[in-house]
Structure formats: structure tokens, C-alpha cells
Amino acid sequence: MKKLLFGLTFIVGALFANTVVAQEVINEVKDGPVISIDKDVHDYGKITQGANGTCVFTVTNTGNEPLIISLCKGSCGCTVPSCPKEPIAPGATAEIKVKYDTNRVGPINKSVTITSNAANEPSKRIRITGNVTAKPTGDTGTK
Numbered sequence: 001m002k003k004l005l006f007g008l009t010f011i012v013g014a015l016f017a018n019t020v021v022a023q024e025v026i027n028e029v030k031d032g033p034v035i036s037i038d039k040d041v042h043d044y045g046k047i048t049q050g051a052n053g054t055c056v057f058t059v060t061n062t063g064n065e066p067l068i069i070s071l072c073k074g075s076c077g078c079t080v081p082s083c084p085k086e087p088i089a090p091g092a093t094a095e096i097k098v099k100y101d102t103n104r105v106g107p108i109n110k111s112v113t114i115t116s117n118a119a120n121e122p123s124k125r126i127r128i129t130g131n132v133t134a135k136p137t138g139d140t141g142t143k
Contacts, residue, residue, distance in 0.1 A: 032119035033090075034063030037126060042098070044108060044130030053100035057126055061088040063119060071115040072096060079110040079128065098128055105134050 038058040047053065061067035067090075072083035078101040084094040098112055108130040115123055 031065075032063050033061055033065045033067035033088075033117055034120045035067055035114070035116055035118035035124055036060045036062045037096075037124065039126075041127045041129060044100070044128065044132075046131050046133055047102055047108075049102055049105050049132055049135045051102050051132075053102040055098050055100075055128060057096040057098065058093055059084070059088065059096055059114075060093045061090050064090050066090070067116055067118060069096075069114060069116045071113075073113050073115075074098070075111045075113075077101075078104055079112060081112045081114075083114065096126070098126075100128055102132050105132050107131050 036059070038060075042055040042057065044053070044055070059067075059069075066087035068087045069083045072081040074081055080099045080101075082097040082099070084096070086094075088094045096112070096114070100108060100110065108128055110129075111125050111127045113123060113125050118124070
């Protein structure tokens with residue numbers, strides 16, 4: 001009986017300690033800039049070769065200090081991000097535009113790494129996926 005009582009006391013104590021630690025982590029993240037992005041992945045689906053390969057991610061600063069994005073870097077030269085240069089005020093939103101070179105036929109699985117002063121995720125990765133299909137060839141035969 002003593003072992004059972006001790007075991008239950010230990011479990012309740014461990015759960016309480018985990019809850020307190022989790023709450024402290026949540027409270028820490030509330031201070032400073034906090035980056036929140038509307039989606040982690042943009043899926044182009046099937047897109048035709050040469051089509052407009054631009055997509056937009058919406059960034060919101062849900063923190064209480066200005067969010068400064070210092071760097072946006074694509075995983076290769078075919079993925080070119082454009083990030084806001086000005087600080088994003090608390091509660092404000094901004095756009096990150098990503099341009100993919102759709103002249104390359106085949107599957108898309110690229111990423112953009114966002115470096116900022118965010119308290120929750122100073123380095124955040126977003127992705128683009130899809131498949132570029134070749135342009136249909138026109139009938140060049142003569143009758």
C-alpha cells in the first residue's frame with residue numbers, strides 16, 4: 001500500500017512539475033517579437049512550365065516588440081524569396097513573396113529559411129511543393 005501511495009504521489013508531483021515548466025515556457029515566449037506564418041507549405045499543385053511561380057506567405061508578429069527579419073534565403077537559385085525590410089510592429093502583418101523558376105520541369109520541393117529576432121523561432125523554414133509539367137506542344141504538322 002505504501003508503494004502504491006508513493007507511486008501516485010510521485011506521478012502527481014511529476015505532472016504538476018511539467019505543467020509549471022510548460023507554463024513558464026509559454027510565458028517566456030509572450031515577451032519579445034513572435035513570428036507566426038499563415039502556412040508552413042505552399043503547394044502549387046500542377047503548374048505549367050513558364051507559368052507564374054510566385055506565391056505569398058503572410059507573417060504576423062503576435063509578440064509585444066517589433067519583429068525584424070534579417071535574412072530570407074532560398075534553398076537554391078531557382079527559389080527567390082522577398083522579405084520585408086522594415087520591422088513588423090506587434091499585431092501587424094507583412095508578406096513574404098517567393099518566386100520559383102517554373103522553367104524547370106519536374107517536382108518542386110524547395111524551402112526558404114527565415115532568420116529573425118523572434119523569441120519563439122529565430123530560424124523558421126517554410127516550403128514550396130508541386131509539380132511543373134511541360135508546356136503542351138502545338139501541332140506543327142502541315143496538311
